[in-house]
Amino acid sequence: MNRIFLTKLHLILAGFMFPAMLMFLATGALYTWGSKGEWHEETVSVVLDQPLAADQRELEGIALAELAKRGLPAPSGEANVSGEGADLSLSWTGARSEASVKATDDPRMVEVTIKEASLHRWLVQLHKAKGSTIFKVYATFLAFVLFVLVASGVILGLQVKPYRRLTIGSGAAGLVAFLGFVLMG
Helix, strand or coil: CCHHHHHHHHHHHHHHHHHHHHHHHHHHHHHHCCCCCCEEEEEEEEECCCCCCCCHHHHHHHHHHHHHHCCCCCCCCCEEEECCHHHCEEEECCCCEEEEEEECCCCCEEEEEEEEECHHHHHHHHHCCCCCHHHHHHHHHHHHHHHHHHHHHHHHHHHCHHHHHHHHHHHHHHHHHHHHHHHHC
16 A cells, blocks of 8 residues: 555544544543543422323423423433333433433322433443434444554554564564453453
8 A cells, every 4th residue: 555645544534533532532541440420410390281191202202391491402312111100211311411201109290300411421421322323423433543543554564664573563462462451351
């Protein structure tokens, strides 16, 4: 491959994806050591105009209304409904906000829990693929770019004779280290 083309590709991709790489590196490292960010949580009882129906759209509407009161967006993930009667509940996860709606013994009342992520938690949630589809595409592109950066670096190292042994030796050492760390768990 053309060394000038590889160098330019390497630099353009690295520069473009640098902010995303920093976010994933920082959140991953902090998460590894137990720092996950905070949720600000509030639970309220909501009185309904009519008895609760076992309808996902109604439960989502209740959740959206409570989120809107707090200026929060709809959760970016999928909503799940489980149970029936007094055990009926909706759980809706996301990156910036989460909501749950639970039926109560009173058919005209539900309990709604709203969670708002701190900035750190929001970024951790994005790291954990809890964001929108467009962010998931962006994160997948980042994974591809990281592969291209490493592959182009190795190819460049193999093309330059003085760096060939260093590239092969560090690659072999990296493989041994990787296998050792995997086996140590």
